[in-house]
Amino acid sequence: MTHKSSPYSAATALAQALGAHDHESQGVVPAIHIATTYIRGADNSYPTGNVYSRADNPSYKPVEALLCELEQGHEALLFSSGMAAATAVFQGLQPGDHVLAPQVMYWALRNWLLNYATRWGLVIDLIDMTDVSAVERHIRPGETKLVWLETPGNPLWTISDIAAIAQVAKAAGAWVAVDSTCATPLLTQPLKLGADIVMHSATKYLNGHSDVIAGALVSADDSEFWQRIRAVRSQGGAVPSPHDASTLLRGMRTMHLRVREACTNAQFIAEQLSQHPAVLAVLYPGLASDPGHSVAKQQMHGGFGGMLSIRMRAGEQAAIHVAAHTKLWKRATSLGGVESLIEHRASVEGPSSPCPADLLRLSAGIEDKDELLADLLQAFPS
Template sequence: MEELDLSNAGFTTRAIHAGQEPDPAYGALATPIYQTSTFCFDSMEDGIAKFEGTIPGYVYSRGGNPTVRALELKMAAIEGGEDCVATGSGMGAVGSVMIGLLQAGDHVIVGDCVYGCSNVVIRDVLPKFGIEVTPVNTGDLDAVAAAIKPNTKMIYFETPTNPMMRLTDIAGVAQVVGERDIKVVVDNTFAPPPVQYPLACGADIVLHSVTKYLNGHGDVIAGVIVGSADDIAQIKNIGVTKTCGCFCSPFDAFLIIRGLQTLELRVRRHCESALAVARFLESSPAIERVLYPGLESFPDHAIAKKQMNGLYTGILSFELKDGLGGRSRFEAGKQVVNAMKLAHVAVSLGDPASLVQHPASMTHHNVSNEVKASMGITDGIIRYSVGLEDTDDIIADLKQALATL
């Protein structure tokens, strides 16, 4: 059977077929789980050649595994990159990018609103190793340009941001960087393909917490990094396999490969339902504001229309009005969250079930109050991951929860 040419294939065709061929040993359709720590060689000469890389093959699963490699090839095709390395967690991806590409004396520009654990690594840990960090509102391209120094080596940001949903014009940042030797790194967890393609917009590296939409079933912790072959090789060899030692397990890779085959169907449903939920919440007299890129009222809606391909993610945040029933926003928010019956109180996202959480005390609890205030994260913000349940049922659950105020 001739090898399938995916160069002009559509998104779902690539998501299903890239990186996967029938198993050469027995013809298995599903990629086998190569649950092994090490690999045997035919001879000393064979082992030496594989260690040197003069012939292809695997030597030790921390450095490469056939099941994991199928996932990496699939993700490279999905994101439009030359290569990919899979990690044991989303934070494994973040840390490996930093360790793999930066050194003492370098300067990093970081978006002023990022995931709490990413914030700790970049703002608190990197300076301990002599790496300078400047937080910037990357949605302000003039501010990005003003923050660049001769030793700037990376601009790192999320778009949309967690949990404020603010957007950065990826192509605009790439244009500001121009020909400088600065890596533009985008955390694309909140808006995975087919919603947003950072590499196509000019980014150098895109990473994900695969735990979320890419796997999509709430049963895996993993991450991926996609970019040029040279960048991925450096990140993999220095960060993933050695310093961090956070390579993805074969079994987790198998589950993610399975999840990716329905990625477009799932993400489209998440996004369509989220837009309907956002419009419902925006119409509620109890809601002060709804943070969702798909709403015309959202400050960055023009950027969303430009780079989000008509889909606007399945995540939204909202804030209740102050003084409802004599309660503060925080107390009213607890009342509403606890009254929800369909959504689970949990800190992940992208699962089949709707999930709700309180960022200030959960995902960003380890961020200082000062930094949370600079991010715009108040005690009244509630983040909601819209699941795959019937949209009418999700809205009905929110309606009854709000009615308890």
């Protein structure tokens, strides 16, 4: 699939799903294709291009086309989960390849890199990706094949300068991949800043309703590296069900509305709590005092995301108390849904986590912002 740019805004492209519909019935919603295999032509070819649903399915096409439009990429691929999408990138590398990744990143991928990717011969260095000079010091020209970024970085919401790091990586002959799950394509477009690949856990903001597990990759071009990643999906079969792809497309059609509201709520709560005496620190790139604010202003447009973390001045037990006593904020893992979520993140990530014990991770949903703030405040220890 080669991307052809739409003349419309992201909001219109999302609401219309780029005009996707069921061509046979003319239904305004695309059909769900549940077939696992496809009939060959008389010459033994596949006239529709569909071969087997382990590798591809017509139900993926509208979602992939929409993602390509939003990210301004060459091709998009859906996966069965965000982890499946992310790990496919690393599986596209060769044994002995050197990789730079952030110290602060999604804990499941961090653990996978340290415990599994190394078994396959990859050499992994976790560094401070907020510091471009650290990338310059650790990159190995000719040996470093991939620089993996996550910005904002979960759960401290650190900001990496995509354009500056991409310049360093390209000079050393390395590809750049960006986990942009929390920024979404509406706030940041990493490919336009020099990245080669952008990854999304589509479970989160893309779908937005906490009812689908999926992931996605979008490539800037049809490089040899991308071809290897495409083969990983085709041969490994880490693909979503047709029903999940259809549900994902439905969720994406309101993403611009959901993300806008989540950003508004997160900004409001961050500003209010940053002045509260019970709060040691608010971690949110939308605050002028945040260390990553200036870079975030350059590469994020339309908001600073719906994710923030707070550190309780009284420590770990105070944080656990707050999570236990909220009513609107649900105690649950994940993020990016219409409902607001809260969790004591260090308990989830375990002893190897870089997450402070006094930290609460918050995913702002689309509820009334004043009611969300009041619910947090009433949960604070007296």
